[in-house]
Amino acid sequence: MAVRVPILRQGRTLIASFQDDLSDSDILSLQGRVLEDVIRHRATGVIFDVSALDVLDSFGTRTLSDIAAAVQLRGARMAIVGIQPEVAFSMVLLGLTLSDVPTALDLETGLALLARAVP
Numbered sequence: 001m002a003v004r005v006p007i008l009r010q011g012r013t014l015i016a017s018f019q020d021d022l023s024d025s026d027i028l029s030l031q032g033r034v035l036e037d038v039i040r041h042r043a044t045g046v047i048f049d050v051s052a053l054d055v056l057d058s059f060g061t062r063t064l065s066d067i068a069a070a071v072q073l074r075g076a077r078m079a080i081v082g083i084q085p086e087v088a089f090s091m092v093l094l095g096l097t098l099s100d101v102p103t104a105l106d107l108e109t110g111l112a113l114l115a116r117a118v119p
């Protein structure tokens with residue numbers, strides 16, 4: 001199976017950039033890959049760039065929250081960047097939140113956010 005979400009490294013930060021909508025199984029596969037890469041690369045931060053997504057459903061939102069919690073248990077922090085206005089509005093209407101996951105407008109702001117959080 002092809003890698004649907006590339007995970008890049010910038011220093012000790014991993015960046016996963018969503019290029020298109022993912023199935024539930026793709027998201028679960030990504031969850032495992034991210035946690036493995038956090039351990040392998042001793043990452044202190046993880047950024048999920050969702051700027052290309054038109055939809056973020058309840059399963060995706062919950063799984064992103066779960067990934068953030070697991071990343072934190074490994075001693076790293078996670079941020080989500082690039083949530084489109086329409087996606088944010090739909091999430092609010094559906095009662096979906098990412099209350100425990102920091103968000104930022106773009107990748108640059110997300111990197112700065114994580115840099116401030118890591119001693």
